[in-house]
Each structure stands twice: as C-alpha cells, then as structure tokens.
Amino acid sequence: MKTRLNFKNLNFQRGQPIFIFIMVVIICFFTGENFLSLHQEDLIIPSSGLSQQLRLSHYLPTLANTPGNTRVFLFEGKEKGGNVLILGGTHPNEPAGFIAATILIENLIIKKGRLFIIPQANLSGFTHNDAFEANPQRFSLPAQDGLRWFRYGSRLTNPIHQWPDPTTYINPSSQKLAGPESRNLNRAYPGSKEGSLTERVAWAIMQLLKTENIHLAIDLHEASPEYPVINAIVFHERAAELAAMTMMDLQMEGFDLRLEASPPNLHGLSHREWGDLTSTLAILLETANASHGRLKGKPSPQLIVKGQDANYVRAARLGRLFVPFDEEGIPLKRRVARHLASIKSLITNLAALYPSQTIKFEYFPSPQLLLKNGFKDFLQIASSSK
Amino acid sequence: MPDYLPLLLMVLIFFGLAMGFRLQIGLALALASLGGALISGHGLALRHLVEGGFGYLDTILIIATAMIFMTSLQKSGMLDAFTSFLLRAFYRHRFLLLFSMMLLTMFPGMITGSSTTAVLTTGALASPVLMKMGMSRVKTAAFIAMAGILGMIAPPVNILVMIMGAGVDMPYVGLTFPLLALVIPLAVIFTLWIGAKEVKSLTSSELEEIIASLPAGQSNFRIYLPLVLVAALLLAQNSALPFLSQLGLPLIFLLGGLLNWLLHWKKMNFFLVTQQALAEALPILAILVGVGMFIQIMTLTGGRGWIVLVFLSLPPALLYLGMGISMPLFGAVSAFGSASILGVPFILALINTNAILTSSALSAIAGLGDLMPPTALAGMFAAQVVGEKNYFRVLRHCLVPALFELVFALGFLLGGPFLAKIF
Numbered sequence: 001m002k003t004r005l006n007f008k009n010l011n012f013q014r015g016q017p018i019f020i021f022i023m024v025v026i027i028c029f030f031t032g033e034n035f036l037s038l039h040q041e042d043l044i045i046p047s048s049g050l051s052q053q054l055r056l057s058h059y060l061p062t063l064a065n066t067p068g069n070t071r072v073f074l075f076e077g078k079e080k081g082g083n084v085l086i087l088g089g090t091h092p093n094e095p096a097g098f099i100a101a102t103i104l105i106e107n108l109i110i111k112k113g114r115l116f117i118i119p120q121a122n123l124s125g126f127t128h129n130d131a132f133e134a135n136p137q138r139f140s141l142p143a144q145d146g147l148r149w150f151r152y153g154s155r156l157t158n159p160i161h162q163w164p165d166p167t168t169y170i171n172p173s174s175q176k177l178a179g180p181e182s183r184n185l186n187r188a189y190p191g192s193k194e195g196s197l198t199e200r201v202a203w204a205i206m207q208l209l210k211t212e213n214i215h216l217a218i219d220l221h222e223a224s225p226e227y228p229v230i231n232a233i234v235f236h237e238r239a240a241e242l243a244a245m246t247m248m249d250l251q252m253e254g255f256d257l258r259l260e261a262s263p264p265n266l267h268g269l270s271h272r273e274w275g276d277l278t279s280t281l282a283i284l285l286e287t288a289n290a291s292h293g294r295l296k297g298k299p300s301p302q303l304i305v306k307g308q309d310a311n312y313v314r315a316a317r318l319g320r321l322f323v324p325f326d327e328e329g330i331p332l333k334r335r336v337a338r339h340l341a342s343i344k345s346l347i348t349n350l351a352a353l354y355p356s357q358t359i360k361f362e363y364f365p366s367p368q369l370l371l372k373n374g375f376k377d378f379l380q381i382a383s384s385s386k
Numbered sequence: 387m388p389d390y391l392p393l394l395l396m397v398l399i400f401f402g403l404a405m406g407f408r409l410q411i412g413l414a415l416a417l418a419s420l421g422g423a424l425i426s427g428h429g430l431a432l433r434h435l436v437e438g439g440f441g442y443l444d445t446i447l448i449i450a451t452a453m454i455f456m457t458s459l460q461k462s463g464m465l466d467a468f469t470s471f472l473l474r475a476f477y478r479h480r481f482l483l484l485f486s487m488m489l490l491t492m493f494p495g496m497i498t499g500s501s502t503t504a505v506l507t508t509g510a511l512a513s514p515v516l517m518k519m520g521m522s523r524v525k526t527a528a529f530i531a532m533a534g535i536l537g538m539i540a541p542p543v544n545i546l547v548m549i550m551g552a553g554v555d556m557p558y559v560g561l562t563f564p565l566l567a568l569v570i571p572l573a574v575i576f577t578l579w580i581g582a583k584e585v586k587s588l589t590s591s592e593l594e595e596i597i598a599s600l601p602a603g604q605s606n607f608r609i610y611l612p613l614v615l616v617a618a619l620l621l622a623q624n625s626a627l628p629f630l631s632q633l634g635l636p637l638i639f640l641l642g643g644l645l646n647w648l649l650h651w652k653k654m655n656f657f658l659v660t661q662q663a664l665a666e667a668l669p670i671l672a673i674l675v676g677v678g679m680f681i682q683i684m685t686l687t688g689g690r691g692w693i694v695l696v697f698l699s700l701p702p703a704l705l706y707l708g709m710g711i712s713m714p715l716f717g718a719v720s721a722f723g724s725a726s727i728l729g730v731p732f733i734l735a736l737i738n739t740n741a742i743l744t745s746s747a748l749s750a751i752a753g754l755g756d757l758m759p760p761t762a763l764a765g766m767f768a769a770q771v772v773g774e775k776n777y778f779r780v781l782r783h784c785l786v787p788a789l790f791e792l793v794f795a796l797g798f799l800l801g802g803p804f805l806a807k808i809f
Contacts, residue, residue, distance in 0.1 A: 031436045103595030134686035165632035167498050168543050176558045178548035236807045266557050298688040311691045320698050
C-alpha cells in the first residue's frame with residue numbers, strides 16, 4: 001500500500017496536534033516577553049567627565065545595527081598622556097568586570113590622557129542565559145534612590161545572533177576548540193573583519209587598540225573558585241614588570257593576588273593576541289565568583305551579590321578550591337573593589353614606568369570605601385523598573 | 387529544604403510516571419521537572435523549562451536531519467547496494483570484515499565527535515552487512531553502538547576533551563597519541579569480543595543467495611553521490627575554509643538528503659521521507675527536550691551542585707571509583723554535560739597529573755554516558771538502526787565492553803605518571 005503524506009504518519013492521537021499547538025502558543029506568549037526583555041540595554045549614567053560616547057561600529061562600520069554594537073565611553077583629559085582601555089563584560093556571567101567598568105564610567109573624571117571603557121564587550125551575551133545553568137536573568141545593587149538592576153548574561157554570544165556553531169571551531173589564531181567556543185569573545189582574537197559576529201567584535205576591539213594607540217589594555221573577568229587561575233593578574237610577557245609592581249601594591253592594600261604569565265601556546269585570548277599583535281601592554285584580571293562555578297548551590301541574585309554558598313564552604317574545607325572560601329563568601333563588592341584597586345595601581349604604575357603615558361584622574365571610586373559602604377556611594381540613580 | 391530533596395522527588399516522579407503509568411519517557415521527564423519546580427517553590431518556572439528544553443536544540447536538529455538523510459538513502463536503494471558491495475568485497479575474510487566495519491562506523495564519530503552521527507550514518511551502512519554475515523540483530527546494534535562511542539573519543543575530534551580543556555585552559559594539542567593509545571586496543575577487543583563468534587566467512591554460493599535476497603536496485607556511482615557529498619562536507623568541518631567549515635551538521639545532512647531526492651525525485655517524495663524519519667525519531671527527540679528541562683530544574687534547585695560535591699568529597703582512594711561511577715551515570719542526561727560538569731572538577735582534583743592524559747581517559751569514561759538510560763543515545767539509535775524495539779536488549783550486550791572500557795580508562799588514569807614519560 002502506498003503511504004501518503006499525512007499527520008497519521010507521525011503517530012499522533014486524535015486532537016493531539018491541536019492541543020500541542022495551543023500549548024506552544026500559550027508558552028510562547030508567557031515566556032516570549034520575558035526573553036525579549038533581556039534585549040533592553042542596561043542603564044549607565046556617565047559622569048560629567050565623559051568626553052564622547054561611541055559605539056564599537058566606529059572601528060568596524062559593519063557592526064552598526066548589529067547586536068555586537070556595544071557602547072564605548074571615552075574620557076579625555078585636557079593634557080595629552082597615556083591611552084588606556086578597560087574592558088568589562090567580555091563574559092556577561094562574570095559581573096564584577098561589568099560593574100567595575102560601570103562604576104568607573106559613572107564617577108571618574110580624567111585630567112590627563114585618555115581612558116576608553118567598554119563595559120559590555122560582548123553585548124549579545126547579555127541578551128540570554130546559559131541553558132542548564134539556571135542563573136537569574138538580573139540582579140540588583142543598592143543605588144542612592146532605590147535599586148539599580150543589571151542583566152546577568154551568558155559567557156557566549158546569543159545563538160539567536162550567531163548560529164549554528166561549527167562542529168569544531170578553528171579560531172582566527174588557528175587554535176582548535178569545541179564548537180560553542182566560536183561564540184566566546186575571549187577565544188576569538190584577533191578576530192576577523194568578515195567573520196562571525198563574535199569575530200567581528202574581536203576585530204573591532206583590535207582596531208580600537210591599534211588606531212587609538214592604546215598603551216595599556218585591561219580585560220576584566222571572573223572565574224569559579226575551583227579554577228586555578230584566580231585572584232590573579234594574567235599578563236603578556238611585555239607587561240611582566242607592570243604586573244609585578246601591581247601585585248605588590250595590591251598585597252599592601254590587603255588583596256591577595258598572584259601573577260600568571262599568559263601561556264604562549266594558548267591563542268585567541270585577549271592577553272595573548274593583544275600583546276602579540278599590538279604595542280599595548282595586555283593584562284587580564286580574575287576574581288572568584290561562586291555563581292559561576294560547577295559546585296554552586298541554588299542559583300540566585302543573592303548568590304551573585306553576596307557570594308555566599310555552603311557548597312563552596314564545604315569544598316574549601318576539602319581542599320578543592322584555589323581561594324579561601326568561608327561562610328562570609330566573596331561578595332560582589334569585594335570582587336569589584338579588587339578590580340578597581342588593580343586598575344588604579346596598573347594606571348599609576350604605567351606612569352611610573354613610562355612617564356609620557358601618564359593618566360591623571362579625579363574621583364576614582366575608592367576600593368576601600370566600596371568595601372566599607374557598598375555600592376550606594378557610587379550608583380546615584382536607580383533603575384525605573386526591573 | 388535540603389538541596390538533594392527536590393532532585394530525589396523529581397527522580398521518584400519520573401520513575402512513577404514512566405514505569406507506573408507507562409508515560410513516554412520524554413513526557414515523564416518534563417512532568418518530573420515541572421514537579422521539581424513546584425515542590426521547590428519556583429512555581430511553574432516556565433522560563434527555566436523553556437530554556438532547558440531548548441538546551442539540546444542543536445543535538446535534536448542533528449538527529450532529525452541525520453534520520454532524514456538515512457531514510458532517503460534507504461528509499462533510493464543505496465543501503466542495499468552498499469551492502470552488496472561490501473559483502474562481495476569481504477565475504478571470505480570475516481576478521482577483515484569486522485575490523486573494516488568497526489573503522490567504518492567509527493569514522494563519522496572521529497570527525498564530528500558525536501556517537502549519534504556515527505551510529506546513524508555509517509553504523510546504518512555497516513549493520514546490514516554484519517547481519518547478513520551472521521551476526522544477531524542485538525549484537526550488531528551493540529557492535530555499532532560501541533564503535534560509535536570509540537569514534538566519539540578517537541582523534542582528531544574529541545569534543546569531550548575540548549569541553550574539559552576549555553574549563554582548564556588546556557589547548558587541544560598533543561592529544562592524538564594518547565587518544566589513539568586508548569581507542570586502538572579497545573577497538574580490537576570490542577571487535578573480537580562482540581563479533582568473532584558470531585560472524586562467519588561465506589562461500590560463493592552463500593554470498594549469491596544473500597545478495598539475491600536483497601531488493602534489486604541501481605548499483606551505479608550516482609546513488610553514492612549523496613554519501614560522497616556528506617563525507618566531503620563532514621571532512622571540510624575540520625578545515626579552516628571560511629564557508630564550508632561553518633555549515634553545521636544539520637545542514638550537511640539536509641543537503642545530502644536533498645541531493646538524494648534530486649537524483650531520485652521520480653520515485654521519492656521528500657516530504658514523506660522527512661515525515662517518516664521524524665515519526666521514528668520523535669520519541670528520542672522528546673527525551674532530549676525532557677532531559678534538558680530536568681537538568682535545568684536540577685540546577686535551579688541545587689541538585690547539580692550537590693551531586694558534584696558528593697563525588698568530589700570522596701577520599702582520594704575512592705576518587706577514581708567516583709569518576710568511574712559518576713561520569714557515566716551523569717551521561718544519562720548528557721555525555722557532554724558530564725564532561726563539563728564533572729570532568730572539569732575531576733581534572734582540577736588531579737591537578738598534579740598530566741592534564742592531556744587525564745582528560746583523554748576521562749573522555750573515554752564520559753563517552754560511556756551515551757549508553758546510560760534513559761537517553762542512552764548510542765544504544766537507542768543503534769537499536770533503531772537494526773529495527774530492535776527494546777534498546778535495553780542492546781545495552782545488555784554493551785555491558786561487558788563498556789565495563790572493560792571503564793577499567794581500561796581508569797588504568798590509563800592510574801598509570802598516568804608512567805604514560806606521561808612515553809607520550
């Protein structure tokens with residue numbers, strides 16, 4: 001008997017297709033709005049010291065009107081001096097970098113030199129969450145007149161914006177990686193002008209480093225407490241002296257910090273490609289984020305902000321972690337303070353090593369004040385809604 | 387509520403629905419996930435159910451399109467023609483035939499890192515040959531399932547190692563020899579263990595009798611073109627060619643299926659082929675959606691962290707045992723998930739050993755997750771390829787080879803310090 005094209009071939013019971021269709025419509029209706037709300041940009045209110053707000057498409061015009069066209073904040077002093085780039089949000093599930101960059105943008109005034117800040121380097125990654133991680137979509141911090149909400153995204157570019165993943169990803173530095181890593185900005189350097197969205201973002205950042213003659217570039221990250229490269233400055237070999245001076249400063253300020261040389265055979269990462277292919281001194285900073293780890297308990301906004309997790313306390317007692325972890329946890333304010341202290345020290349030491357690359361600033365957010373009073377002093381305005 | 391309690395209740399709900407009420411496994415998993423969300427105070431958690439349900443979208447598309455491709459090859463008569471060709475080539479030499487079939491089935495796994503792709507493509511080509519040479523249906527399925535798993539861990543592409551490497555900043559270099567040292571002995575042992583007693587050499591008259599029983603079809607080169615196209619595009623995946631390396635497996639299989647339809651459009655209704663393929667694959671695809679929801683809710687309620695910590699809490703002497711048990715068990719939800727969630731902490735727990743050897747051995751252990759029910763992708767698809775309804779019968783025959791692989795990989799881990807001097 002000849003088989004015909006028919007719903008019966010799919011072994012559905014009577015009425016099942018209609019039922020499934022109605023269920024899909026209902027689920028799309030209730031969840032669609034929720035997922036789409038993640039495409040709204042986070043509120044960032046620059047200080048009066050802002051000279052110019054650009055978009056990354058300034059360095060690669062084909063990024064205009066794409067989800068990779070992130071904001072670039074330029075603070076320029078009246079005097080010429082050093083040029084520094086600070087990158088937050090390369091991995092949107094590592095919020096300390098994003099928040100440290102935001103606090104700088106909202107408070108800092110530059111008197112000499114130029115400071116470029118990209119708070120959300122992989123903007124697309126802020127529009128979704130990693131499946132199976134069950135992370136919250138947002139978290140809030142206290143501002144002076146209420147709560148400021150921020151998105152907590154994914155390590156990778158949204159597959160809605162870049163899909164499908166190749167089976168294996170051979171990145172622009174010819175390193176072979178698992179397919180999903182094609183959406184990891186910190187594996188895509190030096191990028192490609194005609195490549196995927198992630199590679200174009202990486203290429204535009206490289207262009208910024210070259211055209212703006214950036215002397216020092218700092219990529220802000222976080223890692224899980226079970227990861228060995230943590231509470232660390234990862235440095236390109238040309239930035240070794242700068243990193244060593246900064247480590248000593250940080251230790252004097254009470255932040256435990258270790259030095260990690262950028263592995264020469266690990267390509268596609270910022271600290272390797274920025275340093276190899278441009279004249280910048282490339283630095284990557286890592287703090288410890290419990291909400292990022294595989295051992296985490298229930299994911300929640302509190303876990304992101306307070307950084308307390310009983311699983312990690314137990315893991316620390318078992319000697320499975322690379323940072324001390326007790327009931328106090330490692331709160332976001334401490335992680336952000338560590339980043340801010342490192343940035344301040346790096347900029348200061350850059351001037352000590354190369355006086356022509358001096359940056360003079362005012363109202364640099366005090367790490368000690370942040371540790372003492374929290375975020376309230378540095379975030380003036382609350383979000384109007386979640 | 388302790389973190390393990392929602393997980394325990396989810397497992398109970400799942401077994402109750404799947405065994406007690408005979409509900410489809412995918413649906414039972416989805417309802418158990420919903421139950422877990424409600425019990426733990428997260429309400430309906432629709433966002434999480436959708437997010438988890440979509441977690442395996444890529445895998446689902448690969449399976450669906452591979453099934454479409456293989457169904458179209460079946461309709462065009464290519465599978466029968468290829469069986470005749472292989473039988474004529476190997477009918478006198480059973481060991482040569484067995485090793486060739488092992489290698490043939492492993493090949494797509496080696497270049498895609500996926501056991502499913504291996505089982506559904508060349509596994510489907512090898513199985514009729516093995517059965518015609520005397521191997522029973524379930525043993526044939528076990529043979530191609532184990533070949534698929536070996537293909538998944540063999541070089542040049544081992545996605546499990548890549549996933550673990552990404553978690554510990556280990557570049558994917560220097561893995562060829564360690565992985566070959568793991569895979570080659572296992573391939574030889576599995577071939578002989580499963581096949582040696584079953585497959586017999588044929589006489590010329592037996593061969594002609596078997597070939598006469600196959601449906602008569604074309605045997606010109608044209609019918610092999612879709613297979614050639616798919617093989618070429620799969621190989622191009624590992625190249626640096628800007629366009630061809632980024633096609634993705636679903637598009638490759640779909641292009642193969644479409645080419646097959648263009649070559650045989652008079653006798654093949656492509657839409658019917660897709661519908662038949664999906665009808666067969668739908669229960670398995672539903673399981674993947676259900677498993678995705680289950681993992682998401684398990685993480686949401688703290689169950690995942692609890693499991694990882696339980697195994698990391700084992701004393702050093704039992705840590706290897708913990709790896710041997712937890713990684714294949716976690717593979718019941720996903721072998722790739724097992725590599726990421728458990729593999730990375732285990733590598734870090736053995737930080738003083740050679741990471742290349744450790745990750746190679748752990749990938750062999752994690753790969754066994756594709757034999758772990760309820761997903762058991764390799765076993766389930768192997769059963770489907772040979773027309774066996776009960777995939778547990780296939781898994782029974784995989785048990786000894788799988789245990790051997792486990793012991794061998796653990797030996798590889800323990801012998802790491804010595805092996806590090808060789809590689």
